[in-house]
Amino acid sequence: MINVIREPLIFEISSPGKTAIKLPELDVPEKSDLLAEVPLRADIEGFPEVSETEVTRHFTRLSQMNYCVDFGFYPLGSCTMKYNPKINEKIAGMDCYTNVHPLASEKLTQGNLELMKILENLLGEITGLDAVSLQPAAGAHGELTGMMLIRAHHLNNGHPRKYVLIPDSAHGTNPSSAHICGYQVKEIKSNERGTISLEDLEKEMTEEVAALMVTNPNTLGVFESDICQIADLVHAKGGLVYMDGANLNALAGITRPGDMKVDVMHLNLHKTFSTPHGGGGPGSGPVAVKKILEPYLPVPVIEEKEGKYFFNYNRPKSIGKVKSFYGQFLVMLKALSYILALxxxxxxxxxxxxxxxxxxxxxxxxxxxxxxxxxxxxxxxxxxxxxxxxxxxxxxxxxxxxxxxxxxxxxxxxxxxxxxxxxxxxxxxxxxxxxxxxxxxxxxxxxxxxxxxxxxxxxxxxxxxRRLDEVQAARHPVLRWEEKK
Amino acid sequence: MSYIPISDQDKKEMLAAIGVKSIEELFNCIPESIRLKGLLNLPGSLSEAEILGYFKEKGNKNSYNRYLSFLGGGAYDHYIPTVVDYLSSRGEFISPYTPYQPEVSQGTLQTIFEFQTLICQLTDLDIANASLYDGATGAAEAVLMAQRIKNKKRLLVASNLNPQYRQVIYTYTKNLGLEVVEIPYDEMGRVDLKGLESAFNPETSVLLCQSPNFFGVIEDLKTLADLSHRHEALLAVVISEPISLGLLEAPGKLGADIVTGEAQSFGLPLSFGGPYLGFMASQKEFVRQLPGRIAGETIDVEGRRGFVLTLSTREQHIRREKATSNICTNQAHCALRATIYLETLGRQGLRKLAWLNLQKAAYALEQLLAIPGVSRKFSGPVFNEFVLEFPEPWKNLSQKLEDKGILGGLALGNDYRGLDNCALITVTEKHTRENIEAYGQALREVLK
Amino acid sequence: MYPANLYYTKDHEWLKVEGEEAVVGITDFAQQQLGDIIYAELPPAGKDLEAHQVLGSLESVKSVSDIYCPVSGEVLGVNSELSQAPDLINKDPYGQGWLVRLKLKDKAELDALMKAADYEKYLEGLEH
CATH class of the missing domain: 3.90.1150.10 (Aspartate Aminotransferase, domain 1)
Structure with missing residues (x-):
């Protein structure tokens, strides 16, 4: 990397009266008595004022301080930092997609609905599962959605159950998602191969266990070869198998979670399907499910009748909405573009x-x-x-x-x-x-x-x-810039 | 096209180095019985030009762009300055991971720090996080945060909060044994104070309301804060049109304890609903209950300023099931766009933009109210959205307007009883005087 | 390293008896294992704690560790200095880095705790 100029915070290069954009003049008669009884602010204290050159240089210089996939090798385990094809960005930037209001009627957005349905179907084929919801915003959100589907299934059978089993090798979002769904977490020990110990699982698997969350291949990169026996053990007690699909990049086209008796999983479009991580999002975490969980999927679901696509909100068993609107739409387009290219x-x-x-x-x-x-x-x-x-x-x-x-x-x-x-x-x-x-x-x-x-x-x-003092950052948190007075 | 830079010759040499005969052999750990026997049933592979053609063809099936739209209600069509697209498209911003290696992620980290600062300045609160998925999940996270702080199980939610946000709150809370109580609205379109007063009880942890609310009406936050605090509950405020913060008093100054919301208006296109940008701000004393990532300032071994992700012990990768939230990947790139957008507009720009929205909406309101049969449903003060009542069901009217090329507003009848004849109409700085007058003209014609 | 006038637990807390009251902290071994402590979450005064119940937690940059109450008792007060200077736990674990003061419920419970020599033996066992 070139020796970059040390770039201050934007607030430190701000000076009164500057702006980087010219806004239009008011073309309607001005009213002076608006908001007479509403408390208004005199100012936005500390807010920056800079020119277009300064904004451009600021962010260009900041960009130079980032390592990125476009620059080089990025071998973060479980993060799947693969190359992000440029055509995908171009598609996601097309006006016919970016300009569409999410609450416009289905009649006016047939192209979007069709593309979402196509992506659902393709992800269903890749995972070997029966139905897909594209609504979850990221992997952890997909996990939470999946856990909610499992809970709804058990509730429908009269009892939500109490525990979720999670291997000790799992990513932290797994126990956290299970917990936010109202479950207590029980850890399953890994055996000497680094995989789930069948013995331990058998001991822990009771009729109070709602589900097993399994990452396959797991975070060691090891395939759970006993996955079918594991699933049988869980199913025998009425539990369900959740698969964390973070590592689907190892399996796509080779084997399918549905064929491994998995009941529900999430996919990370920002891992397996090449959409960029953007420095920490946006991702997209669709869930795919077996038939038995389909009634509980978030609303709306996309359906088709005589070539017309529409949103169906009338789903009495649905867990409800997990997010505004329909999910990270532009991210879906990138993933679809990738699948079509491959x-x-x-x-x-x-x-x-x-x-x-x-x-x-x-x-x-x-x-x-x-x-x-x-x-x-x-x-x-x-x-x-x-x-x-x-x-x-x-x-x-x-x-x-x-x-x-x-x-x-x-x-x-x-x-x-x-x-x-x-x-x-x-x-x-x-x-x-x-x-x-x-x-x-x-x-x-x-x-x-x-x-x-x-x-x-x-x-x-x-x-x-160079190495930053994380202890000081946490002991004496400075979480925003403040004007020195 | 697989974007794979490994040649057949490479493969041969690498297999030899590994000591196996075929790639197939590397998959021996997967039982034969569950291996796919053939190829997946997928289309492709398409060339780049074919892909482009494919998406052009599908995009043409969206006729939305041919209409003059007055839709809002949680997603707003604002002008996006060119620098926002230009700068945010840089590979150095699009293609890094979460900044876990701060020494080579200062661009992302400093941007998050600036974003947090901007949100604090707009809300007049001490702390803000790096982002949440969107306004709806932000609202759900806000009530969960309040519940952790107060350790009480009753949550009051304004019924004039965006219906989608309420639905997400229900989805999140129903598994946790929490009680959600909806507070009615009054004839001003604001939270009904009498209904609110009687809804508080000693088990109440929070009142969550939206301002401007789903009817576009600006709430009396000061009164709501005083009431909540008198009942030892927190006030959480949702902002779904944050351009309003250019003019309206900061919610923190009026007593809000948590402010969350949707920042799509800050430089993100409508995009059929996503990706959008959730944000959350609060007071310093609650920092350990804040969900999501936070960047903080520190120094390196040479004493130079730098930024890191901090207070991570709140988060799932460390605290696992005891974490404040399960959120991991968030909306960093959207927050970057918002940061560029706000810094481009700056202090004067945001204020002027808010004023333009206010004035244009007021002009539209006046024009439409001049039409016989049209009346205001709610009397409260509005920013850039308002609810009108018509002499016939909006469903019929909106269809007639659509036939004239106008999307006149959002129907409210599905979410609110008794509002079948009403619509929520949104006007931004992008609407010209001609647009507004064209709407008036069309409405006049269809109401004849 | 391990003062003789204290009682010790297997979870690396120490306890010092002062009449009917006791002070609780973590051992030097524990603070070394945890590394730089950035935050101490401690119980409110007046809280009744059972022996082995979670008393609070200590955070380092990349970990959170629960602290267990060595014996039953009521929390009389906590070390308020720690909110500003959690590093006292690292610097002076047996002195200024104390965590809570308890009113003892049952002195007989002390018999279940280790003396310094036992604790040192216990640590040796851990290191092998």
Whole structure:
């Protein structure tokens, strides 16, 4: 990265009287007595005032301080940071989509409804499930929606049940989503392969358990090979199986959750289906369900009759709405564009190369970095800092040093069952050259850990800012700019 | 097209390095019985030009753009300055992940920090988060937050809160054993104070209301805050048309404890309902109950200012089932757009924009009221939306207007009993005098 | 490292008896494990706590740990300094970094706690 000018906060370069936009003059007669009895503000204290040049330079300079997929390798495990095709952005920016009001009648928005229905059907085919709702805004929102569907199903049978079982390797949103849906969480221990222990599951699975939440392949990148037996165990007690689809990138076109006896799952369009992460959203987290859960899907559902599409709100068993309107519509368009570009063969190749790339990385690094679980892995693998810890070097130090090599680090401190985790997911959109760059850097860092651990502990050295004091940030929170008086 | 930069030769060499004979072998951990035998039944693969043609063809089936629209009710058509699209389209903003590595994410983090500051300034509250999904989930998060603070199970929700927001609140709360009570509205279109007074009880944690509310009427927040506080409850205020904050007194100054809402108006296109932008602000003392990500200021080892995600112990990745919310991915890029938008407009710009909206709506109101048979349904003060009553059901009227190329407003009859003859009409700075007069002319004709 | 005049628990809390009252904190081992503490969530005065019940929690940047009440008792007060200076727990765990003061309910419960020597042995066991 070029040596960027240090950019102040916009408030610090503000000066009175400036604006970056000319607004139209009022073309109707002005009324002076409006809002006579309403408390009005005299000013917006502290609000910035800058010119168009300054806004443009401000955000261009800020942009230079960001690492991004367009720039380089971004191997965050479980985040699926794949390349975001540019055509998708162009489509999502078309006036015929961006200008449409969500409450316009269906007659005027047939194109949108049709596209949403098409996407629902394609996601149904990819997951092997019977019905899809596109409404949830992101993965965690999809999890919550899925949990609500499960609860509605049990309530319909007379009793919502009490517990949700979640493996200890799960992402934090799983227990949180279950809890917000009114369930108590019981943790299932992983076995020595890093997968769900059938024994433990059998012990915990009672008629008070509403569901098992399972990520497959799990956060270690290991496929739950016993998934059908697991599902049978859960179903035998009347429970349902929820699958966290965060790692669908490893499976699309290879196998289908529906065929693994999964009852409900969410998909992350911003992972598997290439829509950009935008620095933390917007994502999109559709849920896909088996027939038995279809009556409970959020309203409205899209239906078609004689070539006309419409929203059906008359769904007495529905859990209701989980979000305004119909979901993250523009994100859906990007995902649909991606699926159309790939086609069935491309989708399978996507999963194949994601798994190939991951295994190539694993094999290239497994002599230098510790693998707690040596089970075969699919799209990601989780190393740890165990060997480097002998020299006092942690996963944090390794990660920060990678920044000096111009590479983004893997996911750290997660899954919780691997101490000092380095969770690596390359995705299929990385070239051999970029993979080898990363491998080379990881090898060099291992050497540095032995020879000069202090170099790593002080890393990064050449970034825009160096290690930041997170303790101070949390102990004495400064969460907004304030005018110095 | 799979966007895959691995050649067949690469594959061969990589398989050899791994020590397997085929890619197939890497999937051996998946039982044969559940593997797909053939290809999925999907269309494609299409070329880029074909994809573009496909979406053009489908987009042409949307006839909405051929109409002059006065629809609002939670989604507003405002002009978006060119710099917003231009700057937000940069790959450095579109293609990074959540800023977990602050050293290489200062662009995103500083933007969030500026966004939080702008929201605090607009609401006159101490703290704001990095974003929530939208106004509806923001409203649900606000009542859950109030419930955690007060540890009481009764929630009062204004019936003139956007119906979709109310529906989402019901969806979220019904599994948690919370009691939601709807407060009626009065003839001004505001929260009915008598009904409100009698709804408070010692178990009440919060009153949630919207201002301007779903009828476009500006609430008397000061009175609502005083009443809520007298009953030891919090006041949470939803803002779904935040352009109004350019003129109206900040809700924090009037006593609101939590302000949440929809910031789509700040530089996000209508987009058929999403992605939009939820926001939330509150007082410092409640920071540990705030849902969602928060950026904070700190220094690096060389003493230079930098920003990090902070107070993460509230969040699901650390506190798991005890987290304040399950939200993870939020609407960061939408918040970036809002930040660029607000900084582009600036202090004077936002005030003038709010004033334009107010004046244009007032002109439209006057024009439409001059038509025989048209009356105001509610007498309360309005910003850029208002409810009119007509001599016949709006369903019929709106169809007749549509035939004349005008989408005259939103029907209220489905959500509110007795309002079948009413519509919510929205006017923004994009409506010209000619647009407004054309609407008046058309309405005059169809009412004849 | 582990003062002799204190009682200890397996969850790494210490307890100091002062007549009918007791002060509770976390051990040096515990503060080292937690790292820099950024926030202490403590119970309101007047709250009755059972032995082993969650008394509050301590937060570091990337973790939250529950603190358990070593014995039953009523909370008489909490260390109000901690809201401004949670780092006292790191700097002086047995002194200025104390957490709560309790009114003891049943002194017999003290018998179930460890003395310093036992606690040190217990820690050695953990490290292997």
């Amino acid at each position: 086609g069935p063969e491309g989708l399978r190749e996507m999963a194949e190369v994601a798994v190939l790339n991951s295994n190539y990385l694993r094999r290239s690094l497994d002599s230098l970095y510790h693998l707690k679980y040596d089970s075969p892995t699919l799209h990601e693998c989780v190393f740890s800092d165990k060997y480097q810890q002998e020299f006092g070097v942690s996963n944090l130090d390794i990660s920060k040093r990678l920044l000096d090599y111009g590479l983004h680090p893997p996911t750290m401190s997660f899954p919780l069952i691997v101490h000092g985790a380095l969770m690596i997911e390359p995705t299929e959109t990385e070239s051999r050259r970029d993979l080898d760059l990363f491998i080379g850097a990881m090898k060099a860092i291992d050497r540095e850990a032995r020879e000069n651990p202090e170099l790593l502990k002080a890393a990064p050295h050449i970034t825009y800012v």
